[in-house]
Amino acid sequence: EKGTYSHFMLKEIDEQPFVMRKIIHEYQTENNELKLDANVRQAMKVCDRIYIIAAGTSYHAGLVGKEFIEKLAHIPVEVHIASEFSYNMPLLSEKPLFIFISQSGETADSRAVLVKIKELGHPALTITNVPGSTLSREADYTLNLYAGPEIAVASTKAYTAQLAVLAILAVDTAKAKGLDLDFDPLQELAIVANAMEVLTDQKEAIEDLVREYLGTTRNAFFIGRSTDYHVCMEGALKLKEISYIQAEGFAGGELKHGTIALIEEGTPVIALASQDNVNYSIRGNVQEVVARGANALVISMKGLEQDTDAFVIPHVHELLTPLVSVVPLQLLAYYAALHRDCDVDKPRNLAKSVTVE
Numbered sequence: 001e002k003g004t005y006s007h008f009m010l011k012e013i014d015e016q017p018f019v020m021r022k023i024i025h026e027y028q029t030e031n032n033e034l035k036l037d038a039n040v041r042q043a044m045k046v047c048d049r050i051y052i053i054a055a056g057t058s059y060h061a062g063l064v065g066k067e068f069i070e071k072l073a074h075i076p077v078e079v080h081i082a083s084e085f086s087y088n089m090p091l092l093s094e095k096p097l098f099i100f101i102s103q104s105g106e107t108a109d110s111r112a113v114l115v116k117i118k119e120l121g122h123p124a125l126t127i128t129n130v131p132g133s134t135l136s137r138e139a140d141y142t143l144n145l146y147a148g149p150e151i152a153v154a155s156t157k158a159y160t161a162q163l164a165v166l167a168i169l170a171v172d173t174a175k176a177k178g179l180d181l182d183f184d185p186l187q188e189l190a191i192v193a194n195a196m197e198v199l200t201d202q203k204e205a206i207e208d209l210v211r212e213y214l215g216t217t218r219n220a221f222f223i224g225r226s227t228d229y230h231v232c233m234e235g236a237l238k239l240k241e242i243s244y245i246q247a248e249g250f251a252g253g254e255l256k257h258g259t260i261a262l263i264e265e266g267t268p269v270i271a272l273a274s275q276d277n278v279n280y281s282i283r284g285n286v287q288e289v290v291a292r293g294a295n296a297l298v299i300s301m302k303g304l305e306q307d308t309d310a311f312v313i314p315h316v317h318e319l320l321t322p323l324v325s326v327v328p329l330q331l332l333a334y335y336a337a338l339h340r341d342c343d344v345d346k347p348r349n350l351a352k353s354v355t356v357e
């Protein structure tokens, strides 16, 4: 039920702080330890390489998940678009573990890979919002997202839930391997939940930014480096799928290798600056596009902000910035679609779960 909301998408964006708290609750023991299926823990511990398989927004979550697992648990990770996997199947390691990330658990492209790797005898873990779904039933293990039903075609709360569960999984594995960490994911996710609330309370500010930057434009660019780049890809997907503005997420350093040719007077460029180690270089990219006439909208994190930034997100742990920086991008897409009279919850040509290959 939408309740007082005009669209499911806005309701689901607003639900994100609650989903974070639900995940914290579900993945916590009474002694404040992480609570995870012992079989999942074991599978993560014994594998020598992880292959993440997913589509669309879930693929974008996988790109961030790779960073969590590599940085925290020290296991190499490859992230593959499900529909591409079979054409150029990578050489597999000796003890691979496949992780399928899927909100619906029904995505046919991902299922095709699952069927194939089960034939080869490899273990599979599905991270999904629908525990009884096909991908959940057919994998060896399942981790639940606890995001509640996601009705809007554009995925929002499932993405941040995927990131939260991936962070928990990475830390749990690190601990199981005896690695020393000073990162408490449950505590940090609680801070994320509060930050999300601050952001969902700033809808009017975001709507103003949409008027100023995305009013009549036909295209828009999102630029970022490192983690921010992966969030830019997600922000661009959100914007194009519901507002039909042609949008692309680019790595800041790649601009000069071609894309910068597209920048004209007034082209909107949304830049993310949430990471200390890339703050200086992404600012350089912003200057490059501004010098060519771009209308640059910088979204930075508290502590890294500059006077000209259009929007500042609250400070969270640097590993978890995607969970927070994506929220203004979701809201930008929502209001851009609304202002264009688009069917926000049911964009043209798209289905909520894609059950054909």
Ligand code: F6R
Binding pocket: 055, 056, 057, 058, 059, 101, 102, 103, 104, 105, 106, 107, 110, 153, 154, 155, 156, 237, 238, 241, 352, 353, 354
């Ligand atoms: C974008 C979107 C899609 C899905 C993709 C995978 O907002 O919703 O890109 O993320 O179709 O779907 P799941 O996660 O159900 O496998």
